[in-house]
Amino acid sequence: MRTWSSPTLMVVLFAMMATLARADQSGSIVKLSATAAGHHALTRNGEPFFIRGVGGNGSLELLARMGGNSVRTWGADNLPVLLDEAHKHGLTVTVGIWLGHERHGFDYNNADQVARQYATAREIILKFKDHPAVLLWGIGNEMEGYGEGDNAAIWSAVNNIASLAHQLDPHHPTMTVVAEIGGDRVKNIHRLCPDIDIVGINSYGGLSTLPDRYKKAGGVKPYVVTEFGPPGMWEVPKNAWGVPAELSSTAKAGAYRTGYKDGILAAEGACLGGYAFLWGQKQEATATWFGMLLPDGSRLAAADAMQELWTGKPPANRCPQITSLKIVPAQPGGATDQFDPGATIHATLDASDLEGDALQVKWLLRGEPENYSTGGDDESAPPTFPEAVIAGSLTKAQIRLPSNGGGYRLFATVNDPHGGAAVVNVPLLVKGPVVLPPARQAKLPVVIYDEGDPAKAAFVPTGWMGNHKALRLDPLFADRTHSGKTCLRVGYQAADNWAGVVWQSPAGDWGDRAGGWNLTGAKTLSFWTRGSAGGEILTFEFGLIGKDKKFSDSSRGKLDKVTLTSDWKQYTIDLGSQDLTRIKTGFAFVLAGQGRPIEFFLDDVRFE
Numbered sequence: 001m002r003t004w005s006s007p008t009l010m011v012v013l014f015a016m017m018a019t020l021a022r023a024d025q026s027g028s029i030v031k032l033s034a035t036a037a038g039h040h041a042l043t044r045n046g047e048p049f050f051i052r053g054v055g056g057n058g059s060l061e062l063l064a065r066m067g068g069n070s071v072r073t074w075g076a077d078n079l080p081v082l083l084d085e086a087h088k089h090g091l092t093v094t095v096g097i098w099l100g101h102e103r104h105g106f107d108y109n110n111a112d113q114v115a116r117q118y119a120t121a122r123e124i125i126l127k128f129k130d131h132p133a134v135l136l137w138g139i140g141n142e143m144e145g146y147g148e149g150d151n152a153a154i155w156s157a158v159n160n161i162a163s164l165a166h167q168l169d170p171h172h173p174t175m176t177v178v179a180e181i182g183g184d185r186v187k188n189i190h191r192l193c194p195d196i197d198i199v200g201i202n203s204y205g206g207l208s209t210l211p212d213r214y215k216k217a218g219g220v221k222p223y224v225v226t227e228f229g230p231p232g233m234w235e236v237p238k239n240a241w242g243v244p245a246e247l248s249s250t251a252k253a254g255a256y257r258t259g260y261k262d263g264i265l266a267a268e269g270a271c272l273g274g275y276a277f278l279w280g281q282k283q284e285a286t287a288t289w290f291g292m293l294l295p296d297g298s299r300l301a302a303a304d305a306m307q308e309l310w311t312g313k314p315p316a317n318r319c320p321q322i323t324s325l326k327i328v329p330a331q332p333g334g335a336t337d338q339f340d341p342g343a344t345i346h347a348t349l350d351a352s353d354l355e356g357d358a359l360q361v362k363w364l365l366r367g368e369p370e371n372y373s374t375g376g377d378d379e380s381a382p383p384t385f386p387e388a389v390i391a392g393s394l395t396k397a398q399i400r401l402p403s404n405g406g407g408y409r410l411f412a413t414v415n416d417p418h419g420g421a422a423v424v425n426v427p428l429l430v431k432g433p434v435v436l437p438p439a440r441q442a443k444l445p446v447v448i449y450d451e452g453d454p455a456k457a458a459f460v461p462t463g464w465m466g467n468h469k470a471l472r473l474d475p476l477f478a479d480r481t482h483s484g485k486t487c488l489r490v491g492y493q494a495a496d497n498w499a500g501v502v503w504q505s506p507a508g509d510w511g512d513r514a515g516g517w518n519l520t521g522a523k524t525l526s527f528w529t530r531g532s533a534g535g536e537i538l539t540f541e542f543g544l545i546g547k548d549k550k551f552s553d554s555s556r557g558k559l560d561k562v563t564l565t566s567d568w569k570q571y572t573i574d575l576g577s578q579d580l581t582r583i584k585t586g587f588a589f590v591l592a593g594q595g596r597p598i599e600f601f602l603d604d605v606r607f608e
Helices: 006-024 060-065 079-088 111-128 152-168 185-192 207-216 249-263 301-311
Strands: 030-034 040-044 047-049 051-055 070-072 092-097 134-141 174-179 198-202 223-228 271-277 321-328 344-352 360-367 389-392 396-400 406-415 421-430 446-449 460-466 471-477 487-492 498-504 524-531 537-542 557-563 569-574 585-592 598-607
Touching: 030 134, 040 271, 051 092, 051 223, 051 301, 060 079, 070 271, 079 092, 079 111, 092 111, 111 134, 111 152, 111 471, 134 152, 134 198, 134 223, 152 174, 152 185, 174 185, 174 223, 198 207, 207 223, 207 249, 223 249, 249 271, 249 301, 249 321, 249 421, 321 406, 321 421, 344 360, 344 406, 344 421, 360 389, 360 396, 396 406, 446 585, 460 585, 471 498, 524 537, 537 569, 557 569, 585 598
Parallel strands: 051 070, 051 271, 070 092, 092 134, 134 174, 174 198, 198 223, 223 271
Antiparallel strands: 030 040, 040 047, 321 344, 344 396, 360 406, 389 396, 406 421, 446 598, 460 498, 471 487, 487 598, 498 585, 524 569, 524 598, 537 557, 537 585
């Protein structure tokens, strides 16, 4: 029998530990297979893998405990931390590579913008391809917009990145994510994106019919349902004053359950799984429309439904149930949804717990948003009115409505002692004059343009005016910048007419929707600019929406007919004592035809 000395044994043990550590950090191998009959399947490290996933930033420990196996992202923010945390809990990640949206000002006909987006995708793939938690590359999310999905330039950019992903990383399939399958989305992905392996589809109210609709649209590539949940606010009926009714969290669980069974499980072979939305909480239409969790991490019934679908067993202790929330009319046949300012109303709540747990309830009156954003853009939370609750119990509440006219919602949130919750709301209208809700208070400085994420900007360049087809914007121009790595290049290709671009909040709004920012405290709007040749004449301004609109700018400033030099120069609009309580249009440039095409540059545009 051979014996090893202690030093030799230690060397061997350290070598074994190092090998195990390298194996633990080696990339996973994910393969997509298809049979002659058109049946598709994923394998991960040789084992069958059906996606049981969520999208959102809720607890990954809870997700793994409930039987989930994957989480998706929309971009690469905070990705190193997420990948490590997912791997720690045995979860995988569909890594989102964010692609620009035209409604945010991205131009797929601008070669420089597209090239920089391609380079960013390359960096992400190279940096993370060997992480063991990576499952798929999710190239873009609803970048085709909400029309027909027929911009060939977008699909070309998507396919180029998918081809790059295959070259750099042959071990993880590619997917692109679209907003449902209307228009020409399915056809264009199949004919213009040969390097896309999987079609990701965000589907809500139509999920149960998705398998049949996808097949009829010509879909033969496998698909993943990349977002699903309750019917969206765009899919449900509206009441007499135009606001959608939200299902209770108990009723929403049924929507998750039915959609998953009919649109995902029933299509196994064509469908590779799905990602429930939203694993967490988000203000979108309301504070609770899509969330599967409350801000404190409490589970709602949608989470319980997914656990049972994933594992075949419900949680040991289930969430409370809500049967109804009703407003009691002051007299028989009286109003249950429209009231005078300052009226006192009574509500009844029917809530229960299957395990007989003692329940607690919280009542809260919230304002109704003046508008609903599109595409999941960030929304500010409406104001709350806790003082409106005169009395409340598990079965009833007494509420004194505000004196200000407009829409409100009464919320009831029920909690059990085991981390389960239920929530319901009912919309209410206070008849009478409406005092406009205040704009969000901005934290200065407010940047109009720098090198930050344009999707998170306070104002976005969506107000294109005049002969805008002759305009070209490149927000990532990298030559002769004023500061940092990039600046904004603007080209006007016409010799006559006029054009301009306005940075707006919310995107695309000309005063019909709430939004904007309270910039009180700002003393100047400053920016740096230069012309390509010098001599270019432009007007710079802010506050273009007049008092004829419901949501106007509270003030306006302007530098008229500025003649640019070929060197960078700073310009300032003095804000003095102007009313900055609601600025909807934060910055704009306007130019007239100057007998020739012109080009100019902007950098470091900010209120401070």
